[in-house]
Amino acid sequence: MELNELEALVNAVAEGSVxxxxxxxxxxxxxxxxLGYAKVDNHRGIRQGVAEVIYGEGKTAEQIVGICRSMLAExxxxxxxxxxxxxxxxxxxKGMPPDAPLAYHGLCRVGxxxxxxxxxxxxxxxxxxAGTSDxxxxxxxxxxxxxxxxxVVRLYDVGVAGIHRLLAHTxxxxxARVIVAVAGMEGALPSVVxxxxxxxxxxxxxxxxxxxxxxGMAALLAMLNSCASGVSVVNIDNGFGxxxxxxxxNHVKN
Numbered sequence: 001m002e003l004n005e006l007e008a009l010v011n012a013v014a015e016g017s018v019x020x021x022x023x024x025x026x027x028x029x030x031x032x033x034x035l036g037y038a039k040v041d042n043h044r045g046i047r048q049g050v051a052e053v054i055y056g057e058g059k060t061a062e063q064i065v066g067i068c069r070s071m072l073a074e075x076x077x078x079x080x081x082x083x084x085x086x087x088x089x090x091x092x093x094k095g096m097p098p099d100a101p102l103a104y105h106g107l108c109r110v111g112x113x114x115x116x117x118x119x120x121x122x123x124x125x126x127x128x129x130a131g132t133s134d135x136x137x138x139x140x141x142x143x144x145x146x147x148x149x150x151x152v153v154r155l156y157d158v159g160v161a162g163i164h165r166l167l168a169h170t171x172x173x174x175x176a177r178v179i180v181a182v183a184g185m186e187g188a189l190p191s192v193v194x195x196x197x198x199x200x201x202x203x204x205x206x207x208x209x210x211x212x213x214x215x216g217m218a219a220l221l222a223m224l225n226s227c228a229s230g231v232s233v234v235n236i237d238n239g240f241g242x243x244x245x246x247x248x249x250n251h252v253k254n
Contacts, residue, residue: 009023010023031043033070033074035066035067035070037063037066038063038066038067040052040067040070040071040074042071042074045076049251050148050244050247051071051076051078051079052071053079053080053081053082053240053244054067054068054079054080054081054082055081055082055083056081056082056083056084056085056088056109056111057082057083057084057085059088060088061088061091061092061095062091062095064081064084064088064092065092065095065096068081068092068096068100068102068113069096069097072097072100072113076114077114077115078112078113078114078115078116078117078147079112079113079114080110080111080112080143080144080147081102081110081111081112081113082109082110082140082144082240083109084104084109084110084111085109086104086106086109089102089104089106089109089111092111096113100113100114101113105139105143107135107136107139108135108136108137108138108139108140108143108239109136109140110139110140110143110144112143112147116146116147117147117148117149118149119146119149119150119151120149120150120251121149121150121151121177121247121250121251122177122250122251122252123151123175123176123177123178123250124150124151124152124153124172124175124176124177124250125142125145125150125151125152125153125176125177125178125179125180125243125246125247125250126152126153126154126155126172126173126176126178126179126180127141127142127145127152127153127154127155127179127180127182127243128155128156128158128166128169128173128179128180128181128182128189128193129154129155129156129157129158129159129182129183130157130158130159130160130181130182130183130184130185130188130189131157131159131183131184131185131208132156132157133184133206133208134182134183134184134206134208135156136239137182137204137206137237137238137239138154138156138180138182138204138239139239140239140240140243141180141182141204141239141240141242141243141246142154142180142239142243143243144239144240144242144243144244144247145180145243145244145246145247145250148243148244148247149247149251150246150247150250150251153172153176155169155172155173158189159183159185159188159189160188160189160192163192166189166192166193170196173193173196173197173199174196174197174198176197176199177199177249177250178199178200178201178202178246178249178250179193179197179199179200179201179202179246180201180202180204180239180242180243180246181193181194181201181202181203181204182204182206182239182242183203183204183205183206183219183223184205184206184207184208184209184213184216184219185208185209185213185218185219186209186213186218186219186222187203187205187218187219187220187221187222187223188222189203190203190223190226190228190231190233191222191223191226191227191228191231192228194226194228194229194230194231195228198230199230200230200232200249201228201230201231201232202231202232202233202234202242202245202246203223203226203231203232203233203234204233204234204237204238204239204242205217205219205220205222205223205233205235205236205237206219206236206237207236207237215236216236216237217236219236220233220235220236232245
């Protein structure tokens with residue numbers, strides 16, 4: 001249940017179109033649904049404004065289908081599944097109801113149930129990726145932001161090895177409400193981007209690079225030590241966390 005659904009239910013009781021007993025039955029199961037292998041948090045949307053997101057890695061297709069069906073039964077209109085392997089996604093798709101198909105995005109291993117919402121928020125979320133090898137993480141961030149109701153501008157392959165490629169998009173960078181900057185190797189992109197804009201920059205280190213990159217540790221430490229102001233950093237390869245945080249910033253009410 002999301003906040004707008006709770007508000008509608010309360011208003012319906014006040015107007016007399018829904019009996020208090022019916023509303024109580026609806027709310028009795030609201031806190032969570034116990035599936036044995038998972039306790040589906042039905043109050044997440046009320047508390048945080050966003051329904052529970054399913055982390056697919058380590059879960060079976062049957063478990064993911066069960067969680068999705070439980071969320072749909074509670075009125076969720078869209079569901080985001082991250083880190084969803086291709087083979088598991090195929091089995092999940094077969095287990096979903098015909099009216100709630102799974103759309104799978106193989107590049108970033110993201111599954112989406114339901115249509116994307118109309119973009120809201122106060123501006124644009126820019127997702128900038130240093131190299132093509134960073135796209136799986138960047139797309140996870142971009143799709144997460146879109147599922148959460150944001151207009152996203154993608155700037156891909158704009159790393160510092162050819163900085164003119166980034167500077168060609170200066171207007172997009174300066175007009176953004178929040179920027180997600182994704183980079184591996186030495187992780188320099190967020191610092192450069194932050195020097196061009198007044199918007200907050202969320203830096204995402206990726207595990208892209210040769211041996212001394214230590215699977216993203218070099219980029220992570222570089223981003224944490226950025227000399228540019230306004231840079232925050234999420235975990236290595238955590239595109240979802242960056243997209244979620246960007247959405248929170250973009251939906252802050254002035």
